Amino acid sequence: MKINDTIGVLLGCRPERKVLSIEPEQSVYEALQMLAKYDIGVLLVCKGDRLVGIFSERDYARKGILGGHTSRETTVGQLMTSPVISVNPKHTVDECMTLMTQHDFRHLPVVQNDRIAGVVSIGDLVKWVISGQEQTIQALEGYIAGAYPCP
Template sequence: MNVRQLLVHKGGAVYRIHPEATVLEALKELARHNIGALLVMDGDRLLGIFSERDYARKLVLLGRFSKDTRVQEVMTENPIAVTPETDLEEAMRLMTEHRVRHLPVLEGGKVVGVVSIGDAVKAILMEKELLIQELSRYVSENR
């Protein structure tokens, strides 16, 4: 399975925030959509990603206030991205290797989606379950 197939299945919703927004506004968006990260974008241009981890490590631990801090001050710049043709296992390897939970998906320089580690695990487990069912059916039919 590749990233495009996952996006077709899960949908290509992209939740974003402007770099000048406050961290408090970003936290409200995360809560409203029940997600763990927002793409930081200026128009169609991807600047970074803001995650719960950024909030915890770059704001709370530094004693800063979410209503007084701009997203651009604490976002992760130049996030690792994948293309729709990237194999899902490769996307998981990248997330594991770089210790990130979300990958923007870029096609022709444009953001077309986001893949999370949860999305990838769920898709791979579904794929493995289907394979097990097919193999079980094959074995029972060929006894």
């Protein structure tokens, strides 16, 4: 588990998660119900199979509540973030962390051949890096203690 591993490797190693999405015409209230039901912070906004936006708790707080919009009368399309920055499975963990830090967002859609392959969070990336560091530390401790394998 290294910082230069690809997002495809990361997605393949974690338990499969269903990617939840909503359509832009649906109400913000419906989106909030989904966020609460699944205890998540973001939904992909799709028109058919095409990714057209992303809707987050941050979108609701900053654009909805502060803008005076009511959740039942406002559509997801009115508040979603669009266009969406996405990556493909060949991007590295390091590239994704840099992108997310530069743009100050916590979720990043992974798209391959115009289809959604998954979503990674900053938490997913941090866990990946920490796991890699723990493996390196264990290997170094083994080396120092003389427990490394002999040829």
